Structures are given as C-alpha cells and as structure tokens.
Amino acid sequence: MSIIKDEVYKFFAQYIYQNTGMVYAPNEYYRLDSRINDLVKFLNVKTVDEVYQMYRGAISPDMRAILINISTNNETYFFRDGKPFTILCKNVLTELVTLYPTGSLNIWSAASSTGQEAYSILMSIKNSLPEDVFQRIFISGSDISTQALKKATDGVYTGLEVQRGLPIQLLMKFFNQTGPELWKIDQSLTSKVKFYEFNLLTGHYPKDQYHIVFCRNVLIYQDNDNKKNILDKIYDSLKPGGYMFLGTGESLIGIQSKFERISFDGGAVYKKV
Amino acid sequence: MNILVVDDSRAIYAMVSQMLETGGHKSVWAEDGLKAIEVLKNPALKIDVILLDWNMPNMNGPEFLEANLKDKFTLAPIVMMTTENSPEYIKKALSLNAAEYIMKPFTSDILFNKLSLIEMMI
Numbered sequence: 158m159s160i161i162k163d164e165v166y167k168f169f170a171q172y173i174y175q176n177t178g179m180v181y182a183p184n185e186y187y188r189l190d191s192r193i194n195d196l197v198k199f200l201n202v203k204t205v206d207e208v209y210q211m212y213r214g215a216i217s218p219d220m221r222a223i224l225i226n227i228s229t230n231n232e233t234y235f236f237r238d239g240k241p242f243t244i245l246c247k248n249v250l251t252e253l254v255t256l257y258p259t260g261s262l263n264i265w266s267a268a269s270s271t272g273q274e275a276y277s278i279l280m281s282i283k284n285s286l287p288e289d290v291f292q293r294i295f296i297s298g299s300d301i302s303t304q305a306l307k308k309a310t311d312g313v314y315t316g317l318e319v320q321r322g323l324p325i326q327l328l329m330k331f332f333n334q335t336g337p338e339l340w341k342i343d344q345s346l347t348s349k350v351k352f353y354e355f356n357l358l359t360g361h362y363p364k365d366q367y368h369i370v371f372c373r374n375v376l377i378y379q380d381n382d383n384k385k386n387i388l389d390k391i392y393d394s395l396k397p398g399g400y401m402f403l404g405t406g407e408s409l410i411g412i413q414s415k416f417e418r419i420s421f422d423g424g425a426v427y428k429k430v
Numbered sequence: 431m432n433i434l435v436v437d438d439s440r441a442i443y444a445m446v447s448q449m450l451e452t453g454g455h456k457s458v459w460a461e462d463g464l465k466a467i468e469v470l471k472n473p474a475l476k477i478d479v480i481l482l483d484w485n486m487p488n489m490n491g492p493e494f495l496e497a498n499l500k501d502k503f504t505l506a507p508i509v510m511m512t513t514e515n516s517p518e519y520i521k522k523a524l525s526l527n528a529a530e531y532i533m534k535p536f537t538s539d540i541l542f543n544k545l546s547l548i549e550m551m552i
Binding site: 195198199200201218219220221222223224225226227234316317320321322324325326328329333334337338 | 439440441442444445448513515516517520521524530531532533534535536537538539540543544547
C-alpha cells in the first residue's frame with residue numbers, strides 16, 4: 158500500500174462529495190485508503206499517483222462508475238426483506254378486506270425514513286391485489302428526520318437508490334426518469350401517501366386509526382421500557398383485528414404486550430385481538 | 431454461481447470479479463459478445479448468469495441478446511450491466527429478453543440483490 162498525499166485525498170474526497178453527496182472530512186481521509194488502493198488494482202496501474210493523474214484527466218463513464226461504486230454504501234432498500242410485502246398482500250390484507258369491507262384501509266409506516274417502505278407497500282398492493290383494494294389504501298409515513306421526510310415526499314431517488322431492492326420491471330412501471338441519475342415515483346403512488354414528522358417516543362398516537370402498522374427495525378435501538386411504551390401505543394392505535402409488522406429478526410420475546418403472534422409462510426406478524 | 435461477465439473494460443471486470451468473489455461466485459470474462467459466444471460453446475463451463483455490457487466492439491450487448499433470441503446458445507438469465515440508463519434502453523433490453531438491468535454506477539450490495547432476484551427466477 159502506498160503513502161497517499163493530502164492533495165490526492167482532497168481531490169478524491171471532493172470528487173466523491175460532488176458525485177454522491179458523501180462527505181469524507183480531512184480527519185476521515187484514512188477511510189479513503191482502501192478505496193484509492195482498489196482503484197490502483199482495478200485500473201491495472203502501479204501507483205496511486207497514476208490513478209490520481211488518470212482521474213484528473215478526462216474521466217470515462219466507466220471510470221466514474223468504478224469510483225462511485227467503491228465509495229458508497231446505503232442500507233435503505235425498496236422491498237427490504239421481501240417476505241413482509243408478500244404476507245401483507247397474500248394474508249393480512251385479504252383478511253382485513255373481509256373484516257372491513259368498506260371505507261379506507263389505513264396503513265402506517267411508522268419509521269418511513271426516505272419513503273422506500275411506504276412506496277414498496279403501494280407497489281405490492283397495486284401489483285397483486287384488485288384495483289378496488291388499491292383505491293381504498295391510504296398510507297401515513299412518519300419519521301423524526303425532516304430531511305428524510307422531504308425526500309420521501311418528493312419521491313425522487315438516485316440511480317443507486319432505485320436499484321436497491323427494486324426489480325427493473327417495477328422501475329419501468331412505477332417511475333419516470335427526471336434526470337440522468339434521477340427517478341421520480343409515479344403520482345398515482347405519491348398521491349396515496351402523506352409523510353409527517355413524528356417521534357415514536359413522545360408523539361401523540363391516534364386511537365383505533367390504523368388497520369396495519371409497519372414498525373420495522375426501530376425497536377432494536379430502544380431499551381425494554383421504551384419498547385413496551387411504543388408497543389402499547391401502537392396497539393391502541395390499531396383497529397380491532399389490525400396487524401403490526403416488525404423487522405426480520407425482531408420479536409416480542411421478553412416484552413409484555415397484548416399482541417398475538419401469528420405465523421405465516423415466510424414470517425410472523427402481530428395481531429390486535 | 432458461475433457468472434460470465436461480458437464487458438470490454440478490464441477495469442470493470444476486475445472490480446466486478448472481486449465483488450463476485452466476495453459473494454462466493456466464480457466469474458469468467460469475455461471482452462465482447464462474440465467472445466462470450468465462444469465461452470458459452472465450451473461445455474466445461476456451466477454458466478448460470480451472464481452480466482452484459484451495452485457498448486462493446488465487434489458485438490455489443492443488444493446484438494448479443496438478438497443473436498441469442500435467434501440461435502438460443504444459452505438459457506442462462508442475462509443481466510444488462512451498463513452506463514446506458516434511459517428507459518428506452520432498458521425497455522429495449524427487456525424486450526430482447528434481458529432478465530434484469532444494472533445501471534452503472536452500482537455497489538456490491540446492488541449486484542448481489544439483483545443476483546438474488548435472478549436466483550429466485552432460476
């Protein structure tokens with residue numbers, strides 16, 4: 158591994174920032190070491206300086222792609238964990254449509270982040286259930302990050318983001334390209350969801366409001382008292398017979414709650430009985 | 431899985447083959463569509479998936495897809511992997527029987543996610 162000059166770090170940090178928005182501050186330049194050395198290997202040159210000179214010159218689309226590929230990491234996915242969306246359409250909604258044959262079907266994406274979960278729910282329903290069921294669906298998406306909420310409301314995602322979890326056929330069906338690297342989700346979906354700021358610990362929960370709540374990968378970050386507090390409030394916010402989805406790997410083991418655990422092929426959900 | 435990477439960029443192949451290796455896959459490289467056909471004729475190499483660039487000399491990605499539609503030299507799912515990312519290009523590739531589409535730039539998690547979508551189809 159070669160010693161990398163500050164000037165080289167600065168150049169690549171700037172390039173990555175301009176192309177991805179990811180920040181490498183000077184005290185984090187060491188995190189670029191393995192990435193810059195990967196470039197030496199992939200571009201089949203001998204030194205970091207050669208790579209630096211190549212990137213300072215005319216950059217081909219492939220060279221740009223390689224640098225961005227190795228610089229970014231993101232955990233937000235469309236259809237994260239897959240199975241919950243199948244269970245939602247195949248089991249949960251089929252039952253709730255019978256239990257509640259008229260009126261809106263309210264789904265809460267309780268930690269909606271940048272919106273991928275809410276839009277995945279809508280795409281699943283639109284793709285696999287009758288249109289009259291889709292028409293009845295309304296989604297509330299909440300998060301504590303206003304930045305995430307703005308992105309969710311805009312429904313505009315980068316090329317990298319739309320490739321995380323989204324089959325290409327669904328990209329073609331539900332998104333419009335609005336720039337070389339930008340894709341906007343179709344208005345037929347954005348019109349079915351409203352995003353708003355909400356703190357799960359301190360927020361005021363509505364009573365008997367939702368038929369389904371998605372609260373995935375949130376409780377793992379909470380201590381047991383907070384978990385119980387949130388679960389009790391979600392329980393009260395559900396309509397009778399309503400369902401809650403937790404993240405894969407999350408369970409209510411060791412926590413007192415009124416939910417009944419129901420197993421379906423591919424995973425468990427929690428029912429208000 | 432055994433994966434044939436068809437791309438005229440040695441650097442892209444170096445990166446993709448390393449990604450595939452970390453995911454437990456093996457890869458073979460062909461620099462264009464014609465060389466890919468040669469690779470596919472080798473019965474010793476059982477190719478499970480093909481990653482196919484769009485722009486290449488001799489035989490480009492869509493020409494390879496068209497040739498395969500006509501001559502059926504492979505039944506392996508074909509995933510486009512290209513900087514061409516407009517809907518027109520994507521629709522054309524899908525109409526020529528591409529199973530998935532990876533837009534460059536991409537990350538290793540995207541590559542593995544697309545491969546797992548493909549594995550579900552196989």
